Amino acid sequence: MAKSSVTIKDIAKEAGVSTTLVSFVMSNQVAGEPVYRVGEDTARRVMEVAERLQYKPNNTARALRSGKTLTIGVVVSDIANPFFAEIARDLEDQAYKYGYNVIFGSSDENPEKFGRVVDVLLNKGVDGLILVPCAGSEDAIRKVVGSGVDTVLLDREVPGLQVSSVVLDNREAARVITRKLLDRGARRIDMVSYSMNISNTRDREQGYLDAIKEAGPEFETHIERITHNSYDSIPSYFRSARERGVDAFMMATNTLALLVMSEIYKNGYHIPDDFKVACFDRNPLYDIYAPGIIFVRQPVDSFAARAMELIMARIRSGPGRKVPIEQIVLSPEISG
Amino acid sequence: MAKSSVTIKDIAKEAGVSTTLVSFVMSNQVAGEPVYRVGEDTARRVMEVAERLQYKPNNTARALRSGKTLTIGVVVSDIANPFFAEIARDLEDQAYKYGYNVIFGSSDENPEKFGRVVDVLLNKGVDGLILVPCAGSEDAIRKVVGSGVDTVLLDREVPGLQVSSVVLDNREAARVITRKLLDRGARRIDMVSYSMNISNTRDREQGYLDAIKEAGPEFETHIERITHNSYDSIPSYFRSARERGVDAFMMATNTLALLVMSEIYKNGYHIPDDFKVACFDRNPLYDIYAPGIIFVRQPVDSFAARAMELIMARIRSGPGRKVPIEQIVLSPEISG
DNA sequence: ATGAAAGCGCTAACAC
DNA sequence: GTGTTAGCGCTTTCAT
Numbered sequence: 001m002a003k004s005s006v007t008i009k010d011i012a013k014e015a016g017v018s019t020t021l022v023s024f025v026m027s028n029q030v031a032g033e034p035v036y037r038v039g040e041d042t043a044r045r046v047m048e049v050a051e052r053l054q055y056k057p058n059n060t061a062r063a064l065r066s067g068k069t070l071t072i073g074v075v076v077s078d079i080a081n082p083f084f085a086e087i088a089r090d091l092e093d094q095a096y097k098y099g100y101n102v103i104f105g106s107s108d109e110n111p112e113k114f115g116r117v118v119d120v121l122l123n124k125g126v127d128g129l130i131l132v133p134c135a136g137s138e139d140a141i142r143k144v145v146g147s148g149v150d151t152v153l154l155d156r157e158v159p160g161l162q163v164s165s166v167v168l169d170n171r172e173a174a175r176v177i178t179r180k181l182l183d184r185g186a187r188r189i190d191m192v193s194y195s196m197n198i199s200n201t202r203d204r205e206q207g208y209l210d211a212i213k214e215a216g217p218e219f220e221t222h223i224e225r226i227t228h229n230s231y232d233s234i235p236s237y238f239r240s241a242r243e244r245g246v247d248a249f250m251m252a253t254n255t256l257a258l259l260v261m262s263e264i265y266k267n268g269y270h271i272p273d274d275f276k277v278a279c280f281d282r283n284p285l286y287d288i289y290a291p292g293i294i295f296v297r298q299p300v301d302s303f304a305a306r307a308m309e310l311i312m313a314r315i316r317s318g319p320g321r322k323v324p325i326e327q328i329v330l331s332p333e334i335s336g
Numbered sequence: 337m338a339k340s341s342v343t344i345k346d347i348a349k350e351a352g353v354s355t356t357l358v359s360f361v362m363s364n365q366v367a368g369e370p371v372y373r374v375g376e377d378t379a380r381r382v383m384e385v386a387e388r389l390q391y392k393p394n395n396t397a398r399a400l401r402s403g404k405t406l407t408i409g410v411v412v413s414d415i416a417n418p419f420f421a422e423i424a425r426d427l428e429d430q431a432y433k434y435g436y437n438v439i440f441g442s443s444d445e446n447p448e449k450f451g452r453v454v455d456v457l458l459n460k461g462v463d464g465l466i467l468v469p470c471a472g473s474e475d476a477i478r479k480v481v482g483s484g485v486d487t488v489l490l491d492r493e494v495p496g497l498q499v500s501s502v503v504l505d506n507r508e509a510a511r512v513i514t515r516k517l518l519d520r521g522a523r524r525i526d527m528v529s530y531s532m533n534i535s536n537t538r539d540r541e542q543g544y545l546d547a548i549k550e551a552g553p554e555f556e557t558h559i560e561r562i563t564h565n566s567y568d569s570i571p572s573y574f575r576s577a578r579e580r581g582v583d584a585f586m587m588a589t590n591t592l593a594l595l596v597m598s599e600i601y602k603n604g605y606h607i608p609d610d611f612k613v614a615c616f617d618r619n620p621l622y623d624i625y626a627p628g629i630i631f632v633r634q635p636v637d638s639f640a641a642r643a644m645e646l647i648m649a650r651i652r653s654g655p656g657r658k659v660p661i662e663q664i665v666l667s668p669e670i671s672g
Numbered sequence: 673a674t675g676a677a678a679g680c681g682c683t684a685a686c687a688c
Numbered sequence: 689g690t691g692t693t694a695g696c697g698c699t700t701t702c703a704t
Contacts, residue, residue, distance in 0.1 A: 007697055018675045023699060039673060060405070060461050061697035064396045064680050071460070079424065085416030089444070101456055103439050108425070120437055124407070125396050231620065262621055265601045284567065285598055343681055354691045359683055375689060397681030400696050 006053045015042075015049045022046055026057055063125055071101045072128045072311055073121030075114060077156075079106040081255070083281050083298065084132070087154070090304030091130065098312050100127075109196065109228055111136030118144060128311045133158050135196045150314040152307050156199045157327070164314070166306045166328045170200045173296045173332035174207025177278040178250050180294050180334070182215050186248035186276050190241050192260055193252040195225040204252050204280065222246075231259055238263045251279035254295075258283060261290055282335075294336035302330050342389045351378075351385045358382055362393055399461055407437045408464045408647055409457030411450060413492075415442040417591070419617050419634065420468070423490070426640030427466065434648050436463075445532065445564055447472030454480060464647045469494050471532045486650040490643050492535045493663070500650070502642045502664045506536045509632045509668035510543025511550075513614040514586050516630050516670070518551050522584035522612050526577050528596055529588040531561040540588050540616065558582075567595055574599045587615035590631075594619060597626055618671075630672040638666050
C-alpha cells in the first residue's frame with residue numbers, strides 16, 4: 001500500500017461527524033448526485049477536510065465490504081498484437097468513464113494459460129470479464145459463464161454458448177476485400193490464414209470462398225494455413241504460390257500480411273504491380289510499405305465501447321439476470 | 337467476485353478446529369514448510385476439507401488484514417512494443433515463482449498517463465512497483481520512491497535518484513554494433529534515434545559517437561532524431577541521407593529499424609548490398625527481411641529475473657530499509 | 673439529516 | 689499444538 005494513510009475515521013473526527021456520513025459523501029461525489037441524506041454544508045465541509053488530509057479511499061476495504069471492486073478483467077489473446085494493444089487502451093478509457101478500472105492478462109493463444117489468467121483475475125476480485133477466446137478455451141469460458149460471472153466475449157465467439165459478444169462481420173469483410181482484388185484484375189488469389197481453430201479466422205476463410213465462388217467457376221481457391229508463431233514455411237509457400245500463377249494474396253491478419261509482403265519484396269517483386277494484396281487490420285508500416293494495399297479497418301473503438309456497455313449493463317443489473325444475451329456484429333470499413 | 341464462496345469459518349466448523357488454525361494451514365501450504373504450530377494430521381485434515389469444499393482464499397480480505405496483496409505493479413512505456421510485451425510475459429512468470437502476481441499498465445510514453453497509472457496501481461494495493469520511466473516521468477517516480485514504495489526501474493534509469501534499476505549497457509552495445517558496421521566496410525553511418533529524452537536512447541547515441549570517434553577523424557556522424565509516433569519525416573530523411581552518401585544505418589530501436597528498412601526496400605535498394613544496417617532488439621521480421629542485419633539482442637529474461645529479484649528483496653526486507661540500492665547493468669549479446 | 677453498530681473474510685497477538 | 693480475541697477500513701442496515 002501507499003503510506004500510513006488517512007482513513008474516514010480521521011476525517012470524521014476532524015469534521016466532527018460520523019464515519020457513516022463521511023463514507024456517504026466520499027462514495028457519492030464520484031457517482032451521480034443523490035443529494036438526499038446529506039446537508040449541503042456538511043458535505044462541503046467533509047469534502048474539504050478530505051481534500052486537506054489528502055484522503056485516498058482504501059479500495060481493498062471497500063471491496064471487502066461491498067463485494068465490488070469496480071474493476072473488470074480483460075484477457076486478450078496476444079497483448080503484443082497492435083490490434084489488441086489498441087483495444088486494451090480503448091477499454092481502459094471506456095472503463096474510466098464508468099468509474100471502473102481494467103486489469104489485463106494475455107493468454108498467448110494458450111488455453112491453459114487462458115484458464116490460469118482468468119482464475120487470477122477472478123481471485124483478484126473483478127466484477128466482470130471481457131474475454132478474447134483462443135482455440136481450446138471453450139471449456140474455461142463455459143465454466144466461468146456457468147458460475148455466474150458477468151462475461152462478454154470480444155473479437156471471437158464460442159458457438160453454442162449463452163454469452164454476450166462483440167465481433168466483426170468477418171465473413172462479409174473478407175468477401176468484400178477479396179471481391180476488390182478481383183475488381184482490380186486479380187485472377188488467382190490465395191488466402192493466407194492461421195491453422196488455429198478460431199471463429200473469426202474461419203469466418204474470414206468463408207468470406208474468401210464466397211467471393212471467389214461468386215466470381216465464377218473458372219477461379220480457383222487455395223487457403224494456406226500457417227501455424228501460429230512458426231513462420232519458416234512462408235518462403236517455400238511463396239515459391240509454390242508463384243509457380244501456381246498466383247497474382248494476389250488475401251491475408252487473415254496483419255502479422256501474416258507483413259510476413260508475406262516481406263517475402264514479396266525480398267524476392268524482388270513489387271506491390272501492387274506484381275502482386276496485389278488485401279488483409280485484415282491496419283499497421284503503421286503499410287503507409288510507407290504498401291500504400292495501395294486493401295485492408296479491413298476494424299472499428300476498434302466500437303469494439304471497446306460496445307463491450308464495455310454490455311458488461312456494465314450486466315454488472316449493474318445485479319445477479320438477477322434480467323439483461324438478455326446480446327450478440328453484436330460490427331460492420332467493417334474497407335480502405336484502399 | 338466468483339460465487340457464494342466457502343470461508344475459513346466453514347472449513348473450521350467442518351474440520352472441528354479454529355479459524356486460526358485453518359488460516360495458518362492455508363497460508364503455509366503455498367510457501368515453505370515451517371511445520372511448527374500445527375499437527376501433522378490436523379493439517380492434513382484441514383487441507384482435505386478445504387479441497388473438498390473447494391475453498392478459495394479471499395484475497396481482498398487477506399490484503400485488508402495483512403496489508404500485503406502479493407501483487408506487484410508494472411508500468412511499461414508501450415505494451416504494444418514486442419520488447420515490452422516479452423518483458424511483461426517474463427515478469428509474470430518470475431513473479432509466479434515467488435507466489436506473486438503482476439498487474440500491468442502502459443504509460444504510452446506519456447508522463448501524465450504514467451502518473452495516473454501508477455496511482456491506480458498503488459490504489460489497487462500493489463506491494464511494489466517495477467517501472468519503465470518515460471520522458472517527463474521523473475517527478476512522478478521521485479514522489480513514489482520518496483513515499484517509501486518499493487520500486488525498481490527497468491530498461492531506463494533516472495539519474496540522480498536513489499532507486500534500484502536494471503538496464504542494458506546501452507552505450508557499449510551501441511559502440512559494438514557501430515564498430516561492426518565499420519568492420520564490414522561502412523564509411524558513412526547515420527544513427528536514427530528518438531527525440532525523446534530517455535536515458536537508454538541517450539546512451540545509445542553516445543556509444544555510436546564513441547565508435548565513430550575511435551574510427552578516426554575522417555568519419556562523419558549524423559544523428560537523426562525522429563519524434564515518437566510521427567514517422568512521416570522518414571522518406572525525406574532517407575533521401576537526404578542518400579544524398580549525403582550514407583551507406584549504413586544504426587537504429588536505436590526495432591521500430592525505427594523496420595521503418596527505415598521499409599524505406600530502403602521501397603526505394604529499390606537492398607540490404608546489405610546497398611545499405612548496411614544495425615539496430616537494437618530483435619524482430620520476427622528480420623529473419624526473412626534482412627537476414628544479415630546486425631542487432632543487439634537484449635537479455636529479456638535477465639531483465640525480468642533481475643528486476644524481480646531486486647523488488648522481492650526490498651519487499652521482503654520490510655519497511656526497515658536494510659537492502660541497499662542496486663544498479664544492475666546487463667551485458668548485451670550481438671547477433672549478425 | 674445524521675449516527676451506532678455490525679460485520680465483509682481474514683490474520684496476528686496473545687493466551688493456554 | 690490450538691483457541692480467543694481483536695481488528696484491517698470501509699459500507700450498510702436500522703435507528704433516531
